[in-house]
Amino acid sequence: MIRPLRVIVAKAGLDGHDRGAKVIARALRDAGMEVIYTGLFQTPEQIVQTAIQEDADGIGLSILSGAHMTLFPLVVEQLRAQGAEDIVFFGGGTIPPEDAEELKRRGVREIFTPGAPLSQIVEFVQRECGKRRQLVG
Amino acid sequence: MAKMIDRPSGLGAQPTAEFEQQRERWESAGAFRKPRKGPGSGALDRTISDLPLKALYGPEDVAHLDLARDLGYPGQYPYSRGIHPYMYRDRLWTMRQFAGFGNARQTNERYHFLLAQGQHGLSVAFDMPTLMGYDSDAPQARGEVGKCGVAIDSLADMETLFDGIDMGDITTSMTINGPACIALAQYVAAAEKKGIPRKILGGTVQADILKEYIAQKEWIFPPRPHMRILADMMRFCRDEMPRWNSISVSGYHIREAGSTAVQELAFTLADGFAYVEAGVNAGMDVDSFAPRLSFFFNAHIDFFEEICKYRAARRIWARHLKEKYGAKDPRSWQLRFHTQTAGCSATAQQPENNIVRVAYEALAAVLGGTQSLHTNSMDEVLALPTERSVEIALRTQQVLAYETNATNVVDPLGGSYFVEALTDEMERQAEEYFAQIEEYGGVIEAIEAGFFQREIADASYRYQRSLETKDRIIVGVNAFERPEDRGEIELLKIGEEIERGQAQSVAELRNRRDAGTVGRTLERLQRACKDPADNVMPHLIASVNAYATEGEIVQAMVEVYGRYTERAAF
Numbered sequence: 001m002i003r004p005l006r007v008i009v010a011k012a013g014l015d016g017h018d019r020g021a022k023v024i025a026r027a028l029r030d031a032g033m034e035v036i037y038t039g040l041f042q043t044p045e046q047i048v049q050t051a052i053q054e055d056a057d058g059i060g061l062s063i064l065s066g067a068h069m070t071l072f073p074l075v076v077e078q079l080r081a082q083g084a085e086d087i088v089f090f091g092g093g094t095i096p097p098e099d100a101e102e103l104k105r106r107g108v109r110e111i112f113t114p115g116a117p118l119s120q121i122v123e124f125v126q127r128e129c130g131k132r133r134q135l136v137g
Numbered sequence: 138m139a140k141m142i143d144r145p146s147g148l149g150a151q152p153t154a155e156f157e158q159q160r161e162r163w164e165s166a167g168a169f170r171k172p173r174k175g176p177g178s179g180a181l182d183r184t185i186s187d188l189p190l191k192a193l194y195g196p197e198d199v200a201h202l203d204l205a206r207d208l209g210y211p212g213q214y215p216y217s218r219g220i221h222p223y224m225y226r227d228r229l230w231t232m233r234q235f236a237g238f239g240n241a242r243q244t245n246e247r248y249h250f251l252l253a254q255g256q257h258g259l260s261v262a263f264d265m266p267t268l269m270g271y272d273s274d275a276p277q278a279r280g281e282v283g284k285c286g287v288a289i290d291s292l293a294d295m296e297t298l299f300d301g302i303d304m305g306d307i308t309t310s311m312t313i314n315g316p317a318c319i320a321l322a323q324y325v326a327a328a329e330k331k332g333i334p335r336k337i338l339g340g341t342v343q344a345d346i347l348k349e350y351i352a353q354k355e356w357i358f359p360p361r362p363h364m365r366i367l368a369d370m371m372r373f374c375r376d377e378m379p380r381w382n383s384i385s386v387s388g389y390h391i392r393e394a395g396s397t398a399v400q401e402l403a404f405t406l407a408d409g410f411a412y413v414e415a416g417v418n419a420g421m422d423v424d425s426f427a428p429r430l431s432f433f434f435n436a437h438i439d440f441f442e443e444i445c446k447y448r449a450a451r452r453i454w455a456r457h458l459k460e461k462y463g464a465k466d467p468r469s470w471q472l473r474f475h476t477q478t479a480g481c482s483a484t485a486q487q488p489e490n491n492i493v494r495v496a497y498e499a500l501a502a503v504l505g506g507t508q509s510l511h512t513n514s515m516d517e518v519l520a521l522p523t524e525r526s527v528e529i530a531l532r533t534q535q536v537l538a539y540e541t542n543a544t545n546v547v548d549p550l551g552g553s554y555f556v557e558a559l560t561d562e563m564e565r566q567a568e569e570y571f572a573q574i575e576e577y578g579g580v581i582e583a584i585e586a587g588f589f590q591r592e593i594a595d596a597s598y599r600y601q602r603s604l605e606t607k608d609r610i611i612v613g614v615n616a617f618e619r620p621e622d623r624g625e626i627e628l629l630k631i632g633e634e635i636e637r638g639q640a641q642s643v644a645e646l647r648n649r650r651d652a653g654t655v656g657r658t659l660e661r662l663q664r665a666c667k668d669p670a671d672n673v674m675p676h677l678i679a680s681v682n683a684y685a686t687e688g689e690i691v692q693a694m695v696e697v698y699g700r701y702t703e704r705a706a707f
């Protein structure tokens with residue numbers, strides 16, 4: 001039997017906006033994935049460690065506090081430092097389009113912003129994390 | 138002897154035979170209807186919070202209501218129709234825009250702008266590090282300084298924030314909770330340095346810690362120490378700041394976290410009752426502090442449901458304070474509230490449409506009898522507001538106040554079959570929630586059991602699903618989309634230089650001040666934290682006057698109380 005895809009939904013920094021993260025976590029779970037929600041105030045190190053420990057296929061980071069240009073790149077850096085670049089790293093929140101573009105250039109796979117349909121997010125995670133699973137096994 | 142008046146006491150008059158026939162005709166017309174199809178037709182029978190709706194309401198829906206018991210007159214118990222006899226004819230609501238960004242200097246400029254445009258009161262938005270009790274140079278603050286509000290590290294920043302503003306005249310609301318006692322101490326100290334005595338200061342500090350665990354997540358200590366500090370604040374305000382509201386019991390955040398209107402109503406009032414009990418348990422007479430508790434509600438987009446929510450809130454508070462808590466002063470029975478339009482109803486798509494949403498939401502707040510109002514700006518989803526967008530939001534209130542005549546008649550919807558029936562239904566459902574919370578043993582126990590958090594997360598997910606299925610419509614998002622439109626409006630940007638500047642100035646402050654005094658005041662504060670018979674407030678004022686930073690004060694208190702961590706679930 002194939003193990004279901006496993007995804008970390010994470011909150012970092014001081015941001016307490018967790019409504020969106022919880023909605024995303026439930027939507028992914030409803031779509032048959034195993035979801036681990038980190039809870040609030042995690043450091044980039046902690047998030048990547050959790051992902052490695054849990055053998056996760058993807059990390060979804062939610063940031064609404066405006067600290068995205070600091071925290072997203074720190075997670076990318078940690079993924080590199082801990083040799084886990086195969087983990088699909090994506091996210092969403094209050095992120096202006098030009099910042100989203102810049103983050104994608106710096107290694108974030110995709111950024112979803114307010115109003116993004118859940119169906120589109122689920123479809124993306126299934127596809128990208130599915131590819132990772134095929135590669136890594 | 139009083140003259141007996143021959144009038145029914147119930148709201149629904151006895152129907153005549155002719156009226157009965159009219160009703161039957163209306164009912165039989167239902168057989169020939171063709172219900173509307175297309176966008177939004179899936180949501181005709183439910184409010185946005187899933188309360189059932191009928192097509193029409195009549196006398197039979199309000200027959201059980203008693204005019205004197207349930208409605209009364211404005212300015213009289215149970216205040217369903219408003220807390221003042223003449224409402225906005227005597228005094229408009231306070232127009233108070235929540236504002237703060239970057240450093241104290243920039244935000245001070247914004248305050249001067251808003252006051253010059255006719256705003257009545259100030260409302261401070263702090264940045265994340267300040268809200269969570271960290272200084273701007275703390276590692277936890279990286280990337281967050283000045284982004285979500287103004288950075289206030291010490292009394293020095295508070296002084297700059299109110300530079301050129303008459304703190305004896307203006308009322309100020311400060312949205313801060315975990316470190317509320319510190320912000321209050323800084324406000325008092327800043328005013329007293331200008332020679333304004335604390336007893337004339339008017340305003341509110343949010344300080345509603347229970348809803349932090351429930352919804353906003355800006356806690357520092359575990360609930361019980363926080364409740365002790367709140368009791369200290371209530372006592373301090375009672376004795377020394379008679380014009381200050383010690384707590385603003387907030388439903389806004391509960392609703393924004395995804396709750397229904399009934400949950401907002403019930404959970405907020407339950408928090409309010411918990412504060413009343415905390416005050417009474419700390420040995421205070423209920424009438425000595427209850428008049429200084431104020432409330433803060435959301436104005437969401439479901440127009441009538443919101444109006445009924447405010448009316449029900451007033452009635453429930455009055456009944457419980459009088460009947461359950463034995464308050465005798467009518468001011469303890471009166472629920473006064475601030476309102477903010479619903480941030481979560483705003484859209485990133487076609488952002489100008491938010492101006493329209495805000496106008497409807499503001500109208501609901503006013504028809505519901507609010508005492509003060511913040512209207513969101515059209516760029517709400519995208520960033521903190523620009524001067525331009527906040528001006529439109531303020532003008533929206535001014536048009537409502539001065540052009541629409543919506544303020545001329547007190548409680549204009551009172552007596553509407555629908556409004557009265559829905560008000561009553563919301564009161565009934567709130568009472569059901571109170572009973573459930575009681576079963577947990579109280580609000581703190583229900584928080585620890587994750588009850589509120591679960592209820593809200595369920596409601597929020599149900600709502601999100603209803604957008605996916607298009608049972609609910611949001612214009613520009615899941616209907617009438619224009620994919621090329623990503624909003625062409627100009628946005629406020631907070632640069633990285635703010636963080637560098639702020640971190641540098643707090644470091645400089647630490648070198649400038651007298652370290653010995655700081656150490657001594659913090660030590661005394663710690664002793665007061667350990668001694669339940671003492672009050673932390675005077676020690677906090679002494680610490681901020683010595684220019685102890687917020688982060689240092691919080692750290693001193695954490696050493697006594699510890700930090701709270703949440704067991705997160707989704």
Ligand code: B12
Nearest residue numbers: 016017018019020060062065066092093114116480517520
């Ligand atoms: C709800 C809300 C709150 C609630 C939060 C409740 C909670 N527990 O979550 C309350 C009222 C408590 C609140 C408080 C504050 N808020 Co607020 N809040 C909002 C608001 C109105 C909506 C956010 C929301 O939940 N939307 C609904 C969810 C479902 O949408 P979403 O999170 O955007 O998620 C979608 C996408 O972004 C994406 N997505 C998001 N995360 C993720 C993660 C992954 C993995 C993926 C794939 C996708 C994804 O997919 C989702 C589905 O479409 C926004 C403005 C807005 N309308 O967006 C402001 C907003 C985010 N808040 C803001 C601010 C400033 C604050 C405060 C700091 C105010 C203050 N100074 O006191 C506090 C801080 C609270 C804290 N502890 O952090 C600012 C942030 C400014 C900035 N970044 O530049 C905003 C933009 C409003 C504004 N213009 O001022 N807030």
